[in-house]
Amino acid sequence: xxxxxxxxxxxxxxxxxxxxxxESLADLLGGRRGAVDATAPPVAFALGWLATGHSLVxxxxxxxxxxxxxxxxxxxxxxxxxxxxxxxxxxxxxxLIALRTGRATDxxxxxxxxxxxxxxxxxxxxxxxxxxLGVLVGVxxxxxxxxxxxxxxxxxxxxxxxxxxxTYALRVAVFVPLYLGxxxxxxxxxxxxxxxxxxxxxxxxxWLVIRRSLPAGHPGLRHPVxxxxxxxxxxxxxxxxxxxxxxxxxxxxxxxxxxxxLR
Numbered sequence: 001x002x003x004x005x006x007x008x009x010x011x012x013x014x015x016x017x018x019x020x021x022x023e024s025l026a027d028l029l030g031g032r033r034g035a036v037d038a039t040a041p042p043v044a045f046a047l048g049w050l051a052t053g054h055s056l057v058x059x060x061x062x063x064x065x066x067x068x069x070x071x072x073x074x075x076x077x078x079x080x081x082x083x084x085x086x087x088x089x090x091x092x093x094x095x096l097i098a099l100r101t102g103r104a105t106d107x108x109x110x111x112x113x114x115x116x117x118x119x120x121x122x123x124x125x126x127x128x129x130x131x132x133l134g135v136l137v138g139v140x141x142x143x144x145x146x147x148x149x150x151x152x153x154x155x156x157x158x159x160x161x162x163x164x165x166x167t168y169a170l171r172v173a174v175f176v177p178l179y180l181g182x183x184x185x186x187x188x189x190x191x192x193x194x195x196x197x198x199x200x201x202x203x204x205x206x207w208l209v210i211r212r213s214l215p216a217g218h219p220g221l222r223h224p225v226x227x228x229x230x231x232x233x234x235x236x237x238x239x240x241x242x243x244x245x246x247x248x249x250x251x252x253x254x255x256x257x258x259x260x261x262l263r
Contacts, residue, residue, distance in 0.1 A: 037070045037073075037074065037087070038087070038195055039191060039192050039195050039196070040066045040067070040069075041063040041064075041066045041067040041070070041091045041094075042063070042107070042108070042111075042187075042188050042191045042192075043066070043188060043192065044062040044063050044065065044066035044067075045059040045060065045062055045063035045066075045095075045107055045188070046059065046184060046188040047062060048060075048061060048062025048063065049062075049104055049184065050185075054104070056098055056099060056102065056104060057099075059098070059104060059107065060095040060098060060099060060107070063091055063094070063095055063107070064091060064092065064095055066091075067087070067088050067092070068088065070087070070088075071084045071085070071087060071088040074087070090110060093110055094106075094107050094108070094109070094110045094111070095107065097109055097110065103182070104184045105179050105182050105183070105184055105187065108175065108179060108187050108191070109179070111175065111191065112172070112175045112176060112179055115168050115171045115172050115175065116172050118168040119165055119168035119169045119172060122161055122162075122164050122165035122168060123165045125161060126158050126161050126162060126165070129148075129154065129158070130148070131154070131157040131158045131160070131161035132161055132164070133157045133160045133161040133164060133206060133210075134147050134148070134153070134154065134157030134158075134161070137157070137221055141221065141222055143224065146224045146226060147221075147224045149224065149226040150224035150225045150226055152213070152214055152215055152218055152225065153218075153221070153224050153225070155213060156209070156210040156213035156214050157210065159210070159213050160206035160207070160209045160210045160213070161206075162209075163202055163205050163206040164202055164206060167194075167198050167199075167201075167202045170194065170198070171190075171194050171198070174190050174194060175187065175190060175191075178190060
């Protein structure tokens with residue numbers, strides 16, 4: 001059993017796959033339930049907004065009710081309370097922003113900004129050689145930083161992380177024009193289409209990239225091949241000053257009487 005990471009870390013156990021099937025990123029990270037849960041409040045917002053004649057109050061009320069129901073279901077499912085509260089808080093913040101500005105499209109402003117930040121975070125993580133895909137899998141497998149000491153695994157996670165950076169960039173490219181154009185229904189449709197289907201595609205493609213990036217004979221994600229660091233050089237012996245080295249304190253023998261000392 002491994003733990004699938006949520007926003008606050010591993011949130012629920014994920015059963016290991018059968019022995020005759022290779023383990024995939026979907027097995028390690030899950031993702032389907034979280035992606036489906038994330039689409040419920042926006043869909044409820046659009047339905048409530050349309051049903052009440054484009055009333056923000058109706059849309060916001062429907063979204064908060066849906067978010068609360070999802071939070072209760074996640075708690076019953078065994079998710080971490082912190083990650084559940086973060087999800088519900090995001091819905092409430094989006095609702096407050098829409099009520100404050102009076103524009104229905106502003107309900108999606110948090111989502112747009114979070115995707116911009118996520119795209120930048122994934123790209124930066126690759127550049128600084130801490131690819132977020134490796135971080136997430138390392139947390140799920142409780143490896144801490146051991147995976148970074150495997151050059152092949154570090155390179156594979158970096159390449160796989162570009163897939164996820166591209167998914168967030170794609171969302172930004174789709175969401176921003178719809179947001180600026182005030183297309184509420186189109187934003188909801190795009191949100192649904194670019195959530196679970198895109199997450200499933202990213203899981204499959206990034207897993208394929210990782211597998212093809214690892215050399216033949218590599219034991220896999222669960223067994224990083226750590227490269228030991230260079231052995232420390234032996235410390236040089238301290239130089240001894242005259243009269244301080246070994247034997248400096250011993251008494252010098254005198255030659256017998258009648259014999260001249262050798263020079």
